[in-house]
Amino acid sequence: MTRYAMVIDTLTCVGCGDCVTACKTENQMPDGLTRDWVVETTTGEYPNLSTEFRSERCNHCSHATCVYVCPTGASHFWRDTNIVLVDSGKCTGCKACIAACPYDARLIMHPEGYVDKCTFCHHRVENGLDPACVSTCPTHCMHFGVLDDPAGKVSTLLRTRNYKTLLQETGNEPNVYYLT
């Protein structure tokens, strides 16, 4: 399996939300639905507080519980990669995948009713482009690439910087990394 990863530098992210707008535009999301979002986390006790911005989305897990629970094969790994897609022609809208995702990263498309999620903009990736959110980020805090390429930028960043992933304890092996 070729593993694609997104690496987001929380030290340079300012929480502007451009990634969210870029995603909505690129993927023509209906009103009121969103595939990515920005979280601001504040930790500590006043006055010793620290703030972190995180652009969040589907983690395209290597061990994707949403794919495993899907009864029809609608949720699947794209072309032997970790990019998790939903085939709307196979999705029944049973919503098992939504309940199986610990990140609550899936949504129901309206008015059609099938399940939708971040695709890592696979239509751009297959043309050698970065996902729309990564391309548009004004602070260049988002990076995208093949994780298994030791000379690639995501591998280099993860080798040289401290990082974390979200809810690693679920065992889902998420592939969105946050530099800290």
Add this chain to the structure above:
Amino acid sequence: MIEEVLVTLRANPKIDPVLSTWSWEVPLYLFLGGLAAGIMFFAAIMVLANRQREAPFVTEKLVLWTVILLSVGMAALFLDLSHRWYVFRFYTAFRPSSPMSWGSWILIIIYPICLLQILSTFRQGYPNLARRLERFDIGALALDLSERFRRRIAWISIPFALALGIYTGLLLNTLVARPFWNTAILPVLFLVSALSTAAALTILGTSIKGERNLFTQIDFSLIAVEIFLVLLLVIDLSTGSQVQLAALDLILGGRYTVGFWLLFFSIGLLIPILLEGRELLRKSTSAFYLAPLFVLIGGYLLRQVVMNIGLHSSWVDYANQFDPQLLQLLQ
């Protein structure tokens, strides 16, 4: 202190602010599927134990309801699908890792088994309908063959009845992202509850005192086991991970405390076991229908309450999630 705030708007319907993807349809299916499984199980056991004459209602009459209950349950499931015209996709793939896929294929196998089970006692249970069926050669042949292989059909029915009963709990249990469901006690609890509701329906429907007494004894034991399992469930979650402890808090002082302990546990388990205990001790038989009625209500409430709690329990907990009511205020 950790405070997590959404900077950008996230209000995906039925996902935010808490998961509300499933409503009454799935619990109704889990209840009716369990009830059908219980009836299949008892009808088969009574045939194998040569107690058909002592329990004619469950073996000859009630067994017809298995296909009706399953069909109503499946109709409810169909209504729950949000992309429902693609329902045929369940049967264009078999996904071994998906409990829902197993469930949909098990149902396909269970239907003919139920029909055979019905036919094997049809002449005794529904003589008028059987006579009509006998007018067709194939109908008479089906009745003859089913009766001849009655015990074999009963043997086959038992594992499938148990599989259906366990599946109703396993479906939720395997969705590991919902901490309240992520306990191995749940499938066993749902199975015992399924058997208990079938016993209750037999008590309600039968006019034979011996059958009623037998199933009151069975139901009393099953409710006792259920109470034990509920306590095990609490112990299991209380020794679990941080998210499971947070999920347990939902029924120990949290927003589902009344729903779980007063509605399900008291109405569905405590009151019926006391009433059935009194009946077994011959202290009171005047309101014999009350206990099984409570058991049936409790059986449904178990599934509805457990599903709601599970949807509410989550790994993600943004302190200030989007509140749709605030948006309405702006409008």
